[in-house]
Amino acid sequence: MPIILDNVSHIYGEDTAMAVRALDKISLVIPDGQFIGLIGHTGSGKSTLVQHLNGLMKATSGAVYFNGEDIDSEGFDKKKLRSKVGLVFQYPEHQLFETDVFSDVCFGPKNLGLSKKEIELRAYAALKLVGMEDDYFYQSPFELSGGQKRRVAIAGVLAMKPEVLILDEPTAGLDPKGRDEILDQIAKLKRETGITVILVSHSMDDVAKYVDRIIVMNKGRVMYDDEPREVFRQYQELEAIGLAAPQVTYIMKELRDHGFDVSDDVTTIEEAKQEIIAYFKER
Numbered sequence: 001m002p003i004i005l006d007n008v009s010h011i012y013g014e015d016t017a018m019a020v021r022a023l024d025k026i027s028l029v030i031p032d033g034q035f036i037g038l039i040g041h042t043g044s045g046k047s048t049l050v051q052h053l054n055g056l057m058k059a060t061s062g063a064v065y066f067n068g069e070d071i072d073s074e075g076f077d078k079k080k081l082r083s084k085v086g087l088v089f090q091y092p093e094h095q096l097f098e099t100d101v102f103s104d105v106c107f108g109p110k111n112l113g114l115s116k117k118e119i120e121l122r123a124y125a126a127l128k129l130v131g132m133e134d135d136y137f138y139q140s141p142f143e144l145s146g147g148q149k150r151r152v153a154i155a156g157v158l159a160m161k162p163e164v165l166i167l168d169e170p171t172a173g174l175d176p177k178g179r180d181e182i183l184d185q186i187a188k189l190k191r192e193t194g195i196t197v198i199l200v201s202h203s204m205d206d207v208a209k210y211v212d213r214i215i216v217m218n219k220g221r222v223m224y225d226d227e228p229r230e231v232f233r234q235y236q237e238l239e240a241i242g243l244a245a246p247q248v249t250y251i252m253k254e255l256r257d258h259g260f261d262v263s264d265d266v267t268t269i270e271e272a273k274q275e276i277i278a279y280f281k282e283r
Helices: 046-053 078-084 101-110 116-129 146-158 176-193 204-210 228-232 235-240 247-257 269-281
Strands: 003-012 020-030 035-039 061-066 085-088 164-168 196-200 213-218 221-226
Touching: 003 046, 020 046, 020 061, 020 221, 035 046, 035 204, 046 085, 046 164, 046 196, 078 085, 085 146, 101 116, 101 146, 116 146, 116 176, 146 164, 146 176, 164 176, 176 196, 176 204, 196 204, 204 228, 204 247, 213 228, 221 228, 228 235, 247 269
Parallel strands: 035 196, 035 213, 085 164, 164 196
Antiparallel strands: 003 020, 003 061, 213 221
């Protein structure tokens, strides 16, 4: 079932002189199985928005629905919601605390009241989904690389078997190799499980490569909501709010401006490669 946001607003410090409207009448439908990129400059409302999706924050006005139920209605089970809508915060490895990797991933399922066998089966499956080898299971999480810690933190959420996985800047602070490994693993997970993924990111190149749909936030509102190609066609408007198109889009625009008959309507390196190959084959 989809997540539906109906006219959701959120005001920090409501009824005070310091009131800040972080979300302003947001209406969205997030269907099952979609890979969504959520982008916007710092302060645009991205993180506030995703924390409404699993009930960590309550809307000042409007409503959020999960499986057709208002998550702020009386009697709604938010603990169950958070097992279904998993949120991985920026720098999630700061939340690792158990003595070994396997125990850390078991922590979430333990809170669901599952049997020991089910807890361990979920932890094992989650670690495999993020590409962790058995050799690391009983190492201290603090001895791992940054990318490995990030995988363990994501596995801890996956062990809860969520229907929706929200990743808030999952590659922050990682080197390019670590960043690619994490995002490739998330894309593989999406293909294999069909889970809904919401990727919050500042990297236009990463978003363009992986997602089906982009939601652009600006000043607490949805500025664009469309497939990547359509969103990045508005690169000048994106630049005006501190964003941009992927680097390869600008390269193709430069080639076209210099007389090469190639499309500048590309967003990934693979698309650019195919376009350039086709151009030279015609000659």
